[in-house]
Amino acid sequence: xxxxSRKINVDVDKLDEDRYEIQGELLDDFHHFKARxxxxxxxxxxxxxxxxxxxxxxxxxxxxxxxxxxxxxxTQIKRGFRRRAAELVGGPEGCSHLYEIVxxxxxxxFQVRYYIIRDHPELYPEFSRVRDKTGExxxxxxxxxxxxxxxxxxxxxxxxxxxxxxxxxxx
Numbered sequence: 821x822x823x824x825s826r827k828i829n830v831d832v833d834k835l836d837e838d839r840y841e842i843q844g845e846l847l848d849d850f851h852h853f854k855a856r857x858x859x860x861x862x863x864x865x866x867x868x869x870x871x872x873x874x875x876x877x878x879x880x881x882x883x884x885x886x887x888x889x890x891x892x893x894x895t896q897i898k899r900g901f902r903r904r905a906a907e908l909v910g911g912p913e914g915c916s917h918l919y920e921i922v923x924x925x926x927x928x929x930f931q932v933r934y935y936i937i938r939d940h941p942e943l944y945p946e947f948s949r950v951r952d953k954t955g956e957x958x959x960x961x962x963x964x965x966x967x968x969x970x971x972x973x974x975x976x977x978x979x980x981x982x983x984x985x986x987x988x989x990x991x
Contacts, residue, residue, distance in 0.1 A: 824849055828921065830928040839867065840932055844921040850877050855889060855921045859929055861936070864897040871918055888914035897926045899967045933965055955983030
């Protein structure tokens with residue numbers, strides 16, 4: 821039996837062509853928190869942001885941090901968001917667990933762009949040409965989503981050579 825267990829779940833739903841709703845939930849032995857954001861596309865600006873705490877270690881007190889969620893409105897999910905969210909949602913006026921949910925939601929929001937590229941080839945016709953060409957697809961993704969540059973091993977510019985070497989066989 822586990823001493824402690826935590827689950828974080830994030831769902832993204834399309835509201836219309838210009839807006840997406842992101843819902844996050846953190847559930848563990850001491851907490852049950854939910855957060856909701858609506859973001860605009862293509863600028864990823866947070867239009868609305870709310871949270872709720874159904875279970876907290878200091879029930880009735882921890883909820884005092886919920887107004888921090890509203891401070892995210894007007895913020896764009898882009899490079900530097902992690903730092904800005906820590907200032908607004910974390911820290912002495914916020915809650916580290918709300919911040920954790922928001923970070924997971926922001927990562928999910930970023931994935932929306934990839935789905936739009938994949939599901940709407942008319943918006944990015946060059947993507948369908950490189951779909952099965954790993955190196956070229958990687959370069960196109962970096963062109964469309966420059967914030968991914970140096971964000972992980974795959975998008976590390978020091979690893980460009982890995983993809984150039986494979987270009988002959990690709991995949």
